[in-house]
Amino acid sequence: MDAFIWHKVAAISGLAALGLGTYGSHGFKPQNPSYKQVWQTASLYHLVHTAALLTAPITKHPNIFGGLLTAGIVAFSGTCYTVAFLEDRKYSTLAPFGGFAFIAAWGSLLL
Template sequence: MSLTDSFIYIIRDNPVSQSTIQIASSVLNKVGGLIPVPKPKETLPALMTPAPLPQLFKLVGYSGLFIRLAGLSGAAAVGLGAYGAHSIMNEEGNEHRKRVFETANKYHFYHTIALLAVPLCHYPLVTGGLLTAGMLMFCGPCYYMSITGKDQLRRLTPFGGVCLIVGWMTMLI
């Protein structure tokens, strides 16, 4: 519809204008004046069907692996959270292990949700790989230490943290 067609529709062809013109014409006809009522052009309504949107799972392509990985990681986070709530959090004392477990579980959940956005990134394999490696190297040793009390894997957590940070940064490019 062009600008002229839109203007004509607003002034003359829309139902409100047609009703107003007909009422005014009938009143003036009764008074004695004669105003011809223009007949609207007979047009068929334009039926426009929107283009079908591709299904979301088709958009992710080969990056759908990260959606599945996010599902697996989320299930693991829920399971580990339940285990921690019923075993570690019920133990008396050793607040440090409880805090470490809570931190690991919180970061595990956050980065599981971030994995869902990986297919939308420009470089999904790089971003997803870094986030996955970061979760394994950061959350894994934290879970291990809080469950067993041993801190042998503690040296991996800074590398996992760096992977997580760089993974988030790759979403910028």
């Protein structure tokens, strides 16, 4: 697989991160204000790890690094967005797996 595919994945993720972040800042009005912070956390992790995704092609194992970051974004940020939007923490079961994927991605740089 061409390592530069991760730039396209990062572009899609970046578009989503900015769109969801903008919605969270200007349009998201949860009944329970604590869910606003959950959305902001999702947005921060989404954007930071999207920026890191841009570096995947220059790593020794771009598909491992990029795949783990993408899995982390989907599992962690996606779960947090869902929890915040639905205002229900019962949907939070995948978030820890996303966190572990982020940790594994950064750890993979040591290989």
